[in-house]
Amino acid sequence: MKNFSNxxxxxxxxxxxxxxxxxxxxxxxxLKPLQDKNxxxxxxxxxxxxxxxxxxxxxxxxxxxxxxxxxxxxxxxxFVIDSKGNLKDGVDAFExxxxxxxSKDLEDRNLPIFVFExxxxxxxxxxxxxxxxxxxxIWGYVSLNNDMNTIYGTxxxxxxxxxxxxxxxxxxxFQEQFKNKKIFEEDEFVGIAVKKGxxxxxxxxxxxxxxxxxxxxxxxxxxxxxxxxxxxxxxxxKRN
Amino acid sequence: MAEDREPLFxxxxxxxxxxxxxxxxxxxxQVLGICSALAVTAKLEPSxxxxxxxxxxxxxxxxxxxxxxxxxxxxxxxxxxxxxIAFMVILVDQVLxxxxxxxxxxxxxxxxxxxxxxxxxGRLEAFALGxxxxxxxxxxxxxxxxxxxxxxxxxxxxxxxxxxxxxGFPLMEKMGLYSIGYENNGFMILPPMALxxxxxxIWVQRNKNTELIES
Numbered sequence: 001m002k003n004f005s006n007x008x009x010x011x012x013x014x015x016x017x018x019x020x021x022x023x024x025x026x027x028x029x030x031l032k033p034l035q036d037k038n039x040x041x042x043x044x045x046x047x048x049x050x051x052x053x054x055x056x057x058x059x060x061x062x063x064x065x066x067x068x069x070x071x072x073x074x075x076x077x078x079f080v081i082d083s084k085g086n087l088k089d090g091v092d093a094f095e096x097x098x099x100x101x102x103s104k105d106l107e108d109r110n111l112p113i114f115v116f117e118x119x120x121x122x123x124x125x126x127x128x129x130x131x132x133x134x135x136x137x138i139w140g141y142v143s144l145n146n147d148m149n150t151i152y153g154t155x156x157x158x159x160x161x162x163x164x165x166x167x168x169x170x171x172x173x174f175q176e177q178f179k180n181k182k183i184f185e186e187d188e189f190v191g192i193a194v195k196k197g198x199x200x201x202x203x204x205x206x207x208x209x210x211x212x213x214x215x216x217x218x219x220x221x222x223x224x225x226x227x228x229x230x231x232x233x234x235x236x237x238k239r240n
Numbered sequence: 241m242a243e244d245r246e247p248l249f250x251x252x253x254x255x256x257x258x259x260x261x262x263x264x265x266x267x268x269x270q271v272l273g274i275c276s277a278l279a280v281t282a283k284l285e286p287s288x289x290x291x292x293x294x295x296x297x298x299x300x301x302x303x304x305x306x307x308x309x310x311x312x313x314x315x316x317x318x319x320x321x322x323x324x325i326a327f328m329v330i331l332v333d334q335v336l337x338x339x340x341x342x343x344x345x346x347x348x349x350x351x352x353x354x355x356x357x358x359x360x361x362g363r364l365e366a367f368a369l370g371x372x373x374x375x376x377x378x379x380x381x382x383x384x385x386x387x388x389x390x391x392x393x394x395x396x397x398x399x400x401x402x403x404x405x406x407x408g409f410p411l412m413e414k415m416g417l418y419s420i421g422y423e424n425n426g427f428m429i430l431p432p433m434a435l436x437x438x439x440x441x442i443w444v445q446r447n448k449n450t451e452l453i454e455s
Contacts, residue, residue: 004313012313016320020327027331031338038341058408063342160349164430 038064043094044071050141050155051116051124076117080110085234098130098139102226111230116143124152127231131223134215136160138169138223142178148235151192154178156220166216177207183224184239189232191225194218248374256378260386262449266359267390268442269452273359276350277391278434284407286346287395289336291388293351295381297328298360302380305368312369321364322355329354359387394437402428 004012045067048054053070060066078093083106093112101109114126123146130139140156154175161167168174181192182204190205194217199206209217246253266272280290301324305312312320333351336344344351354360363383368376399405404412404424412422427433446452 004315009313009316012311013316013319016323020323024327024330027334031334034338035334035341038337042341042345 040094041067044068046155046157047071047114047126047128047141048074050126050143050153051118052153053116074116076115076123078112078114080112081231081234082111083107083109083230083233085231085237096128098128099137102130106230109230111234113231113234122146127228129223129227131219131226133158133161133169133219134166134213135162138216138219140169140220140223142224142228144183144235146238148238149182149184151178151181151183158216161216162213164212165210166213168210168213169216169220174210181205181207183228184235187236189229189235191228192221194221194224253375253378256375257382257385260379260382261389262386262445263452265386265390265445266362266383267387267438268445270359272362273357273387274435274438276353276357277387277394277438278431280347280350281391281395281434282398282402282429283346284392284395284399286343287391288388289340289343290347290350291384291391293332293336294354294357294360294387295384296332297325297354298363298384299377299380301325301328301360302363302368302376303373305364306371306373306376309369309371317369318361318365321361325360325364326355359383390438390441393441394434397437398428398433401425402433 041064045054045057048057048067048070051074053074054067057063057066057070080088080091080093080096082088088110091110091112093114096110096112101111112128114128116124116126118124124143125146125148126141126143128139128141130137132138136159138156138158138161140154142154143152144150145152156169156175158167158169161169178192183189183191185205193199193206194209195206196209196214196217198208260266263269267274267277276290281287301321304324305321308320329352332354333344336347336351363379367379371379396406399407400411402424404410404418412418412424
């Protein structure tokens with residue numbers, strides 16, 4: 001085996017690292033627009049699913065175009081409010097980065113709302129949310145009927161929850177439970193409890209947690225509570 | 241160099257391509273790369289994408305390492321191998337995110353974990369460092385394909401019996417099996433079943449080829 005000097009080794013590794021870094025940065029920059037588009041479509045898909053639309057997207061040939069079209073057709077308006085329920089101008093609801101918003105004080109947050117119209121006088125208000133699971137972030141969309149109280153549908157997803165346990169939050173079975181649950185008890189905001197050991201069917205404010213996924217379930221419960229909290233003033237304006 | 245030029249597809253070279261598919265298969269004979277074989281094979285589509293990704297990573301890294309084999313200082317060769325593999329894996333991951341977003345979400349961390357796939361580093365260390373680029377390319381493709389073919393078989397079986405579909409096509413439903421009381425086997429979706437299927441493949445292979453049985 002040849003003997004290489006230390007200088008050679010240093011030069012060799014430096015060049016290698018620089019070449020690899022340059023190539024990867026170039027590729028990443030070239031592919032960024034395409035990736036961003038995919039992420040935007042995935043977001044639209046999640047929003048649509050929370051209002052029970054695009055459920056058949058998997059069967060469509062051109063899934064992406066189908067989702068884009070449905071979203072354009074059905075989105076009535078989207079806007080951003082502050083925690084007092086006042087409209088904020090000049091912020092695009094779709095572009096709001098929840099991760100950044102959640103690190104701000106409640107008063108300074110941009111709170112996006114997406115409004116869909118199923119039929120006349122039947123609007124669905126979609127609230128995006130983000131929280132912490134066991135291994136990483138969890139997020140979702142909750143859609144409310146125009147009584148601003150009853151949940152119409154939900155989409156939840158996660159980055160890296162345990163398969164078979166916490167990861168079950170993105171299944172249809174789990175999400176079905178949220179339908180027709182209420183986030184207000186009389187006039188007081190209570191959110192939705194994700195209960196270990198099961199929730200009585202008559203309980204309007206609780207769903208069944210996932211066995212073995214307690215930390216994810218708790219995270220989901222706080223996520224729903226904390227994210228909706230900011231909208232309470234707005235809901236109250238609408239409710240009265 | 242005055243050595244005779246070997247034909248590109250000489251029997252020796254073809255053996256490099258063929259052997260890993262059968263008698264020296266990385267999964268069934270060497271029992272390497274089991275982790276990802278269990279994790280991504282619940283459906284056929286991710287299995288195929290994973291197989292293609294590994295072929296790409298493996299073929300290119302083998303050639304690159306083979307081209308550099310006289311210039312790589314032996315003392316840092318493992319680092320160099322890792323850098324090349326990591327480079328390829330990130331590349332594949334980025335391309336998947338851009339062109340096959342849904343599949344890349346299903347494969348999630350397992351694309352990244354190709355870096356740790358022992359088959360790849362094993363081939364770089366054992367073959368590419370001591371051989372010319374062309375045989376290295378064949379060796380890389382051969383071994384990755386040997387890995388991929390098992391993935392695809394397992395993915396096929398698990399999707400067919402676990403979800404009743406093939407590449408998302410509802411085969412069992414179309415054949416009318418549900419109406420006569422057939423049900424999908426939920427066990428097939430779970431990772432342990434992949435291990436059992438790999439076990440069955442190993443059993444069948446050793447039964448046919450008794451040379452593989454250790455005394």
